[in-house]
Amino acid sequence: MHEVSPALHTAEVVHWIALVVMAIVYTLRIRWLLSFNLGKDKSAPGNPTQSDKKRGVRYSLFNVAMPWSMESTRKPKGFVFYLSFVIFHLGVVAGITLAFVSTIAPDFLRFPAVGWTMMFFIVAAFLVSLYRIARRTLRPLMRLISTPDDYFSLIMLTVWFAIGAATQAHLMGIWGVTSDVVQIAYLYLTSFFLLYVPFSKISHYLYYPFTRTYIGRALGHRGSYPVSRG
Amino acid sequence: MANQKTHKIKMMEEQLAKKLNRQVVGSLVGCVHCGMCDESCHYVLAFPDDHKMTPSYKADQVRKLFKANHDWTGSVFPWWVGADKVPLSDDDLETLKDIAFGTCTNCRRCTLSCPMGVDTATLNRIMRGLLSHVGVMPEGVRVVSKDQWELGNQMGVLKEDYLDTLGWMSEELEEDLGHDKAAILVEKKGAKVMYCVNPREVKYDPRTIKEAALIFWAAGEDWTMPTEGWDNTNFGLFSGDDGLGGVSAKKLYDKARELGVDKIVISECGHGFRSTRCEGVNWAGEGEPMPMESSVMTMLNYVKEGRIKVDPTKNPEKMTFHDSCNNARSCGFYEEPRELLKLVSMDLQEMYPNRAEGFCCTGGGGAMSMSEYTPRRLESGKIKVDQIRATGAEVVVTSCHNCVDGLNDLIKHYGLDCEVKQLVNLVANALVLDEAKKPAEEAQPGDIAVTKVAGEEPLAGRKILVVDDEEDVRLFLTTVFEDAGAEVITAMDGNEAVSMAREHQPDLISLDLSMPGKDGVEAFVELRKTPETEEIPVCVVTGHPEFRQVIYDRPVAPPEGYLGKPVDEDKLVAYAHHIIEHREEKAN
Numbered sequence: 001m002h003e004v005s006p007a008l009h010t011a012e013v014v015h016w017i018a019l020v021v022m023a024i025v026y027t028l029r030i031r032w033l034l035s036f037n038l039g040k041d042k043s044a045p046g047n048p049t050q051s052d053k054k055r056g057v058r059y060s061l062f063n064v065a066m067p068w069s070m071e072s073t074r075k076p077k078g079f080v081f082y083l084s085f086v087i088f089h090l091g092v093v094a095g096i097t098l099a100f101v102s103t104i105a106p107d108f109l110r111f112p113a114v115g116w117t118m119m120f121f122i123v124a125a126f127l128v129s130l131y132r133i134a135r136r137t138l139r140p141l142m143r144l145i146s147t148p149d150d151y152f153s154l155i156m157l158t159v160w161f162a163i164g165a166a167t168q169a170h171l172m173g174i175w176g177v178t179s180d181v182v183q184i185a186y187l188y189l190t191s192f193f194l195l196y197v198p199f200s201k202i203s204h205y206l207y208y209p210f211t212r213t214y215i216g217r218a219l220g221h222r223g224s225y226p227v228s229r230g
Numbered sequence: 231m232a233n234q235k236t237h238k239i240k241m242m243e244e245q246l247a248k249k250l251n252r253q254v255v256g257s258l259v260g261c262v263h264c265g266m267c268d269e270s271c272h273y274v275l276a277f278p279d280d281h282k283m284t285p286s287y288k289a290d291q292v293r294k295l296f297k298a299n300h301d302w303t304g305s306v307f308p309w310w311v312g313a314d315k316v317p318l319s320d321d322d323l324e325t326l327k328d329i330a331f332g333t334c335t336n337c338r339r340c341t342l343s344c345p346m347g348v349d350t351a352t353l354n355r356i357m358r359g360l361l362s363h364v365g366v367m368p369e370g371v372r373v374v375s376k377d378q379w380e381l382g383n384q385m386g387v388l389k390e391d392y393l394d395t396l397g398w399m400s401e402e403l404e405e406d407l408g409h410d411k412a413a414i415l416v417e418k419k420g421a422k423v424m425y426c427v428n429p430r431e432v433k434y435d436p437r438t439i440k441e442a443a444l445i446f447w448a449a450g451e452d453w454t455m456p457t458e459g460w461d462n463t464n465f466g467l468f469s470g471d472d473g474l475g476g477v478s479a480k481k482l483y484d485k486a487r488e489l490g491v492d493k494i495v496i497s498e499c500g501h502g503f504r505s506t507r508c509e510g511v512n513w514a515g516e517g518e519p520m521p522m523e524s525s526v527m528t529m530l531n532y533v534k535e536g537r538i539k540v541d542p543t544k545n546p547e548k549m550t551f552h553d554s555c556n557n558a559r560s561c562g563f564y565e566e567p568r569e570l571l572k573l574v575s576m577d578l579q580e581m582y583p584n585r586a587e588g589f590c591c592t593g594g595g596g597a598m599s600m601s602e603y604t605p606r607r608l609e610s611g612k613i614k615v616d617q618i619r620a621t622g623a624e625v626v627v628t629s630c631h632n633c634v635d636g637l638n639d640l641i642k643h644y645g646l647d648c649e650v651k652q653l654v655n656l657v658a659n660a661l662v663l664d665e666a667k668k669p670a671e672e673a674q675p676g677d678i679a680v681t682k683v684a685g686e687e688p689l690a691g692r693k694i695l696v697v698d699d700e701e702d703v704r705l706f707l708t709t710v711f712e713d714a715g716a717e718v719i720t721a722m723d724g725n726e727a728v729s730m731a732r733e734h735q736p737d738l739i740s741l742d743l744s745m746p747g748k749d750g751v752e753a754f755v756e757l758r759k760t761p762e763t764e765e766i767p768v769c770v771v772t773g774h775p776e777f778r779q780v781i782y783d784r785p786v787a788p789p790e791g792y793l794g795k796p797v798d799e800d801k802l803v804a805y806a807h808h809i810i811e812h813r814e815e816k817a818n
Contacts, residue, residue, distance in 0.1 A: 033259075039251040043508040044519055047562040060347060071587055072266040072343035081266065085345070141281040145263045145290065147312035149303070199303045201311075204262045204346060211260040214253040215347035222508065223562020224586045227342060230568075 008180050011187035012103040018191035019100075025198040026206055033210060047223030056220010060212045069227060084128045091125015092157070094118050095164045099190040102183060106171055115172045122168060126161035133158060149200050156196070160189050236320050238364040243299050245363045246292070249356050249472075250300070257353055258296045260346040261286055267350060270343035272589050273333050276610040285340035288329055289353040292360070323366045330357040331368050332603040335595035336468070337555040342586060359470025367469060370599035375465050378478055383461035385429035386788070391812075395432045396455060398808055399440040403447075412447035414439070417489065418454035424491040425455050425525070426462040426482055426506070428499040428631045434792055435631075437801075441658035442497060445529060448661055449537040453495070459485030462496045464505035467556075468596030472513045479510025486520055493521035495528050498652045500554025500630030501594070504561050524563060526629050529657050530570040540660040545575035549651075550623035552581070552614075552637060553588040554630035562586075567629050570653055574660040579621040589614050591628070593636020604639075611640040618646060626650045638794060642773065687715030688807040693734060696720045697727040697750070698742040698771070703795070707740055707771065707802070714803045724748030728756050731763045737810050741789070743772040743781065751781050758786035767809045771797055 004012070045051030059069070067073040073082040098118055101109055109115050132154055136142045167186040170177040197203055219225035235243075250258075263286055268274050273283040281287065290312065297304025297313035304313035317323055336358075338351040361367055362375070377386035393416065400413040415421070425446070431438045446453045459481040466475025486494050496503050503524050511519040532538045551571055558564040564585040571578055583589070592611040597603065614637075618626055626637055626648055637650045694716045696707045708718045719734055721727040725748045731739060739757070743750035750770065757763045769791035770781060781789060790809045793802060 033252060033255060036250055036252045036255050039253045039512075041508075041512060042516060042519065043511040044521070046508060046560075047566075050562050050565075064345065070343050070345065071270060071583065073345070075269075078266065078269075081264075139265075141268060141284055142263070142265055144281045145265065145284065145286050147263070148309065149311050150263050152310075201262050204260055207256055207260045208346060210252070211256040211347040214256050215341065215349055218253070218349075219562075222560060224559055224564075225562075227586045228564070229587060230580050230584050 005180055008184050008187075011184040011191075015099065015103060015187045015191045015194075018194040022194040022198060025195075026203075029198050029203065029206060033207070041218060041221055043221075045221060045223065050223035050228075051221055053217045053220045056218075056225035057213050057216035059220070059226040060216025061209065063212075084131060087121070087124045088128045088132070089125075090121045091128070091161060094121035094125070095160060096190075098122070098164055098168060099187060102167065102171060103187070109168065109171045110173075112172075115168060119165060119168045119172070122161055122164045126158060126165060129154065129158035129161055147201075153200050153202050156189075156193065157202075160186075160193060163189060235318055238320060238323060238366070239317055241364050242317075242360040243295060245360050246295055246299070246356070249359065250296075253349070254352065254356065255296075255300075257289075257348045257350070258293050259301070260348045261289065261293065261344075262346060264345065266345055267340040267343050267348075270340045271334075272337075272339075272592070272613050273606075273610045275613045282329070283333055285334075285350045288334055288357075289348070289350040291326055291329055292353050292357040295360075320366075323361060323364070326357065327361055327366050327368065330354055330361060331371065331596075331600055332606060335555070335590045335592065335597050337590035337594050338559045339555070339587070339590065342559065355467075355470045357470070358468070359472065362469045362471050368600040368602060370601060371465070371469050371596055374596070374599050375469050375471065375474060378461070378465045379474060382458060382478075382481055383429045384463050384465045385433050387429050387432050389457060392432050392460065393457065394812060394815075395436050396439065399436050399443060402440055403443055406444075412443055414443050415454050417457055418452075420490050421452050421454040422492045423451055423453035423495050423528075424486045424489055424493075425453055425495050425497065426460050426502075427455075427497040428463050428502050429461050430631045430635070431497065435634075438497065438652060438654050441654045442525060444658055445532065445538060445654070445661065448663060449532040451532075451537075454489065454491070456485045456489060459483075462499055462502035462506045464501070464510060465596065466513060467501050467505040467509060468599075475505065475510060476513035476515065479506060480514040480516075482506060482510070483514065483516060483520065493523060495523055495525050497525050498629040498631065498654055500556035501632060503554075503563065504556035508561055524557075524566075524629070526563075526567050526570055526653055529653065530566055530573075533570065533573050533657075538657075539662040539664075540574045540657060541662045542572075542574050542576050542660060544660045545656050546577070547575075547624040548577045548579060548622060549575050549625040549627050550579045550581050550618060550621040551584070552591060552618075552626050552628040552633055553585055554628060554633050555588070555590050555594050557629060558588060559586045563629075567627075567653060571627055571656070574653070574656045575627075579623055581617040581621050581623075589617060591630075591633040591636035592640065593632040598632060598635050608639060608643045611636070611643070615640050615644045615646060618648065624648050627653060627656065629653055642794075688803060689810075690715030692716045692737040692806075692810055694718050694806065695727065695730055695734065695736040695739045697722075697724070697739060697745075697753070699723060699745040700742075703742070707797075710799045710802055711740075711806065714806070716806075724750060724753030724756075727753045728760070728763070731757055731766055732760065735762070736766060737813075738806055739766055739768045740771050740806070741768050743770060751784070754781060754789065755784050755786055758784075765813075767791075767813045769793065769805055769809055771795060771802070 063069040067079055067082045072078045136146055163182055163186045166177050166182040169175040170182050216225055267285040271285050277283050294313050294316045297311050298308050298316045304311045308314040317326055334354045336351045336355055340350045374384045378384040396414045403412045404410045464475050464478045496506050507522045533540055551568055553564050592607045597607050634650050694711045696704055696718055698704045699722050704720050711718045721730045723745050741750050767790040770789045771793045773795040791805045
């Protein structure tokens with residue numbers, strides 16, 4: 001497909017193996033969650049005029065795209081955090097895309113429009129990560145509720161974004177990044193990231209569809225989802 | 231050895247495994263510690279510098295137990311995910327008790343603010359359940375749970391007292407209306423509606439039962455009240471004890487089936503509605519739950535169907551509506567109360583936020599029965615007080631008895647110039663009776679005045695001991711009782727009260743709780759433990775209704791009455807009359 005150095009080739013192989021391992025572990029994770037009984041609400045719909053499980057689930061799953069739906073993201077302070085959340089997660093998507101596409105179609109990432117878009121999201125996410133590190137370490141509340149996993153996951157992603165930006169620069173041939181060492185480092189870090197994720201808080205995105213579906217179905221059935229304000 | 235778990239901790243871990251289902255596990259593994267739930271909690275807003283108030287911290291207490299025992303990483307590297315800080319000693323459990331019961335009313339507001347959909351309130355309830363399972367709970371929760379297990383209602387109301395109260399209300403209706411057609415029928419088989427109430431109504435506010443009876447009669451409803459399974463509340467919701475929840479709910483369902491009613495109507499009680507209508511069905515394992523509805527829905531339908539007529543001009547005050555968390559957030563029941571309120575009153579001012587996003591009254595989650603947390607609870611109510619104050623309302627309307635008590639406490643504590651009413655009060659007051667149904671006399675429906683006893687000096691020949699340290703209160707109570715025909719003697723503190731009770735053997739003692747020297751609680755206990763005074767009925771009249779649990783927790787028979795200041799004159803006389811008569815009936 002493309003010519004690479006032996007070191008980079010090895011990194012690419014490790015990276016794909018890590019992906020397979022991650023897929024297996026994720027499958028086991030989901031199996032573990034599904035091994036618990038699904039609690040069933042046998043009560044009649046809470047409010048016949050408002051109750052709708054499916055509508056509740058839809059609302060719940062998509063409230064990530066509706067910052068007005070929750071007070072925590074609607075208020076100005078919360079909205080700033082919401083924006084940082086959006087940028088951070090778009091950066092993660094860009095970073096994952098970079099890792100995979102760089103191993104199979106690096107030329108695609110050299111198109112200026114694609115390359116600079118990737119660069120924008122990764123750098124923006126890096127900056128948001130720094131803000132998040134500051135928020136988690138400086139705010140007493142955040143320190144109280146944070147575990148070593150919370151700090152490590154965040155720091156790891158921050159480093160991953162930084163090396164990802166360097167990798168993208170290397171692929172685009174800009175900023176004087178000529179060595180493929182950064183790309184090798186990026187792929188090894190991504191491999192570690194993929195292997196670590198199922199055992200850390202980062203696996204929350206695996207659970208997200210489940211937790212949001214469960215709460216959406218529960219509150220949709222009762223009639224309090226979607227939230228109505230007067 | 232120091233790190234060995236106690237037997238209680240091991241029992242909690244075993245119990246936790248039984249409480250895990252997919253939804254609960256999702257909430258346990260889904261939290262990313264983002265802190266977004268923080269400001270949704272009224273405790274956080276009241277105590278911004280105490281970060282242990284934040285919902286995720288509270289939920290982490292049960293999360294740690296879960297991770298240490300069930301999570302991959304937590305089992306191998308507990309310190310990495312915070313699972314190393316699990317409770318080990320029984321002292322740790324006391325700390326957990328304080329968190330789970332004393333810093334959260336399970337109002338579920340944080341759940342709605344969680345981007346991950348983590349149901350933190352459910353996790354806190356699970357922690358309560360684990361603690362209750364090993365006997366670690368506030369004394370009030372223990373007493374109330376025991377009453378519900380043993381007597382079938384959470385306030386320990388005896389069957390004879392319950393039936394006596396229903397009889398009393400029927401008599402009053404007869405006096406108001408001039409006929410006995412509105413009398414409360416008990417155990418009527420084949421009735422269409424079984425009406426179940428909160429024991430608070432029987433014990434402290436029977437007026438609401440009378441008003442409901444009046445409305446049922448005006449609507450031509452075929453209804454009844456049961457002798458058992460009449461308590462719509464369920465302390466299992468608050469203690470986290472699903473076993474108690476199931477047994478209590480089943481009592482009600484079984485009774486409804488035995489009577490062959492078409493539906494159960496639940497009086498205005500948020501946790502009663504949620505536990506009977508929604509959660510109880512699951513706790514009791516009901517296959518096909520029978521129709522159940524809130525009395526608000528029943529009254530609304532009566533108005534909409536033209537079964538009763540109402541005149542909103544009879545309720546002209548500026549009002550605001552407080553959503554019970556259990557009704558609004560957990561049962562989607564928030565528009566119907568407003569619809570009814572608009573039909574029976576003139577001026578509704580919304581408070582913000584409202585409906586499913588409304589703030590807790592501070593009385594939820596069983597908080598009213600945990601007197602040790604009262605100061606913290608009252609402070610946490612500042613956000614609710616600010617909300618009410620901003621509306622300028624004279625009346626706060628709510629469809630929940632816990633909220634009535636919670637809001638009344640806040641109103642007194644913060645000096646708000648308003649009162650709390652329920653929709654049943656307003657509907658009864660706005661009721662327009664047909665010519666055929668109008669009372670012969672001028673008595674107004676919904677008017678709680680005890681016309682018969684008032685006209686005949688109901689307390690004539692009675693001796694009442696008024697105990698209160700405030701001179702103006704003593705004077706007021708003395709005047710009211712004397713106007714009702716009683717002979718009144720007074721005492722200024724607990725010591726004087728005990729000695730005067732011994733000497734004069736009054737028919738009733740009106741007792742304040744908060745007094746210098748020997749306070750009312752100590753005096754009450756001494757009165758109950760002294761052979762010469764143990765039979766004298768006591769009606770507590772206090773400016774601190776939040777102390778009620780303090781007195782009900784004493785290891786003596788509870789007081790015969792409990793009224794909050796400022797006390798309504800008619801209500802006071804009616805209570806005094808009723809208590810004395812009831813005592814005499816019992817003696818005979």
